[in-house]
Amino acid sequence: MKYFNKKPVLVILIALLSIGLLFSFVNKNDKLFAIAKNLDIFASLVRELDSYYVDDIDAEQLVTIGINAMLEELDPYTEFIPEENSDDFRFLTTGEYAGVGALIGNRTGVNMILMPYKGFPAQSGGLRIGDQILKVDTVDVSEKLTSDISKLLKGPANTSVLVQVKRGVDTLSFDITRKKIVISNVPFYGKIDDNTGYIKLSDFTTNAAADVRSAFLDLKSQGITRLVLDVRDNPGGILKEAVDIVNLFIPKGKEVVRTIGKLESVNSVYKTTKSPVDKDIPLVVLINERSASAAEIVAGALQDYDRAILVGRKTFGKGLVQTTIPLSYNSQIKVTTAKYYIPSGRCIQAIDYSKKDENGLSNSIPDSLRNEFRTKNGRIVLDGAGIEPDKKIDSKNFAPITYSLVARNLVFEFGNEFFIENKEITGPREFQISDALYEDFVSWLDGKEYDYTTYVEKTLEDLEKYAEKEKFFDDIKLTIEELKAKVSHNKEQDLVTFKDEIKDALREEIISRYFYQEGVIEASLMNDADINSALAILKSDSEISNILMASSKMLDSK
Template sequence: MKKIFLAAGLCCMSAIPVSAQKDSNHNFEISKNLEIFNDIYKQLDMFYVDSLSADTVIEWGIDAMLRQVDPFTVYYPEEGMDELKEMTTGKYAGIGAVIRFYKKEDRVMVIEPQEDSPAIEAGVKGGDLILSIDGKDMKGKSTQEVSENLRGDAGTTFELTVKRAGVEHPLSFKITRRNIAMPPVPYYGMVADGIGYIYFERFVDGCSRDVRRAVVDLKEQGAKALVIDMRGNPGGPLSEAVEVTNLFVPRGQKVVYTKGKLASVNSEHYTKKEPLDVDIPVAVLVDGSTASSAEIVSGAWQDWDRAVIVGERTYGKGLVQMIREVPYHGSLKVTTSRYYIPSGRCIQAYDYRHLNPDGSAKTLPDSLTKAFKTAGGREVRDGGGIKPDVVITPDSLPSIVYDIATSDVLLDYVNHYVQTHATIAPAGDFSLTDADYADFVKMVEESDFTYKRRTEEMMKLLERTARFEGCYEGAKPEFEALAAKMKGGVAADLELPKNKEEIKSVLESDIVARYYFRRGVVQQQLKADKDLKTALEILTDTERYESLLKPVKK
């Protein structure tokens, strides 16, 4: 009889759904590992040779855990909530100024006060070296530390003391902090006959209204075609992506849908309003830093054959995050779903759960991506960002350009130039003369600026390898001849045509920022913008524009 009951019991157990068993095992694994973690920390706290901060050590553990998931899942403790707020709203309370570390003085320098900001209204200028904030010496403080001291609650007042080139004594300013909104559209204007340009820099709450205003204004100025520049736009609220897409797509069209592990995070998003214009030709500029919501917009317009996409393949962020509250006034920004654009493709490029040996995330080879169709039948593919309709390969940046752009000597030259020029030509028309550039080269030579050619470093590595493998002596004359040809000096390298062109462009942009702020920098950089040039060529050639939006005949 016992055998019968035992057999019946076993049968009942085998009838328990496999999913329930899996859930039970999963819940047990969670409880077990949390218990282990809890016990390890208690023992660490009790027995470790030095005293530990619970906040610091536990945050290390949380951050290490989240880094294994993906770079977008982030924990924000109570003191980090301002960062989260700034990211989602584009606003923070402060003075509105870009700052940078100035090594020569071991201090932070104001580089570019924001237009109409408390900094500008108080009299702060680009090039001002920060000495103290409310009497607290800022020498040796990092840009992060100085930034934290400049920020605070809106309405609070503090004293900023700076050293200004050409002024004998320090200057002090009383500044009242206020909420600073980083403009999502820092510049728009006409760039050619009948063609408007909009620099759409970031997605924040309400940014679709700024884009709409820019479109309306440009059309009133006579724009018959538009270039929308989303290069470097990292994305933001998904709802704003839907609103921006709606500007040129009819009501009732699908923009994006999301799929996650939980049914509650699955959603579909359609255009809800009447569009501004469903016919105006649009070219969209993108690059490798165009991500998230910016990819939804450019991808949706591509899927609906509503715009020609120009530039580089986009970043490939097809993951959606949700903000969840955690105890003690913190938040967790957690990836809850993947998004899919109208053709049905997910453009996520990186597999963060499976890493390469060097720790980088794996990507899907083009050969394994799947084909989808746009509304008009054009082939598009998933798994690797948005591939532009017209691909433009970016120019490589010489190493000396980067080294100069991040050096003190560049700041010194810009400060000197501004000191000696009360006004300059309008943004977009300004340029340095050869004599100006010669002055800069001389300043570099007289400074402590140093840099190593990457070519020389590679040559030394090659020589060491050849010596190790025993083949150096047989090729010694060739090595020496090549080394002599590759050897250069700072002044000579600054005069190389490619380097000179790029460095002049950096100098001109930094100088223009001092007179015309962020909008001026955008205008200045459009002068030699080959992506924009290509977009203009497409928009002025109706036949080419229309052919790019039609399927390729096979």
């Protein structure tokens, strides 16, 4: 038997034990080691798959899928941005890109122009809503995704792109020069009545505050004495722009929002830095369930200071802050780094992504865990579920026939045909769908498919299914048949019953052909329940006082 020298063996054993203890210590306590180890495993895995897997694989695609799957475990706002998507991300944050300036989409399987932006190359070059896109330069795009078409239309400023479209029975070609496109954060502003201004704020990209300030100053020069700021459907954006917009209405040196995260470097307090444009003008802010992030900071801060009355519906509830961090090879990650807290001290984040249920889903914060805070005047406000309005207005529900006519693009197609046959119409506020024009539309519908199921019919269908499943059908079969006969919808009668709301849909569709996005917004002001409620409040000093000084009761949610 061969013997080993005991001293070297002992030294080796001690060394191995020390290394084992060290790795054990590091493995338990040093996250950097764990990260490095798992990254090495991941890289090894991809290399071996690329070498040994039976079929060829796209390693880059696999890695991207893996990254996205990992990020899905966190929250919807932490996302990986590869180099090829950097232009799209830049547009989302700045509102700038070089292209033709048109919104494109797919309607009933056809790629088409949905909205050329007024004053940009697509509109000035002759493209119209409803134009079916056939080719971009020499590329046939009839079967391509709209995202691919959008990339083809974009390019360096001052370069030309040939766009071939089908309009009605004609095939037309347009040679369009790309330009730098800067989409305004304020697509429309104007006067609702002689004394009330209105500003539609659709985004918080670069210059959002400057856009609102410019619109506000113009309206003040026109003599307005009250203002409606509309942030409905606004998904948010740059936090600093939100702070500067709040600064238009409250004094210098006031806290608007603070961010608190895991790292000291992301903890910040954002205060107003300038004198306000007007700290006294009566103000209503319109909000809804699609107002998020920076839009909620504006609405919430103005509510906390009792500077504005909020009208509409509870907001989305996004109280998380994202920071963009550069990665290698020109990629980036947009990562949630903090939560934001508005002046009363509340965070309005509605979903707790740090906790998951047995199905791996994150849930809304329960009412029992929501905390009370106070506005400047002592009104009670709650955290954990978005911003609640001071005056709640129920959302408008449309009849099934209206949904069907819009969803099947029949309203859209009628708008196209009307535009071809009529060179001009009166202004957005003046134009109305006459009874004669509505009858033309009804006649035009003859022979077209737009059947639908009403809510009551759907309920009866569900009842019938459950009755059959639970063996009760024979007992109630006659009753169900009688109910079906009574509630069976009549399309012709529904065209009469819901004439007014169908007229509204037709009106806005037709106006969009002549006055684009701005015209649609202006036209909608006339029949907007939120705006009517805002006007009623602004015209009543006692109503304003009752809402803003009601320190002993919860916000009005009636």
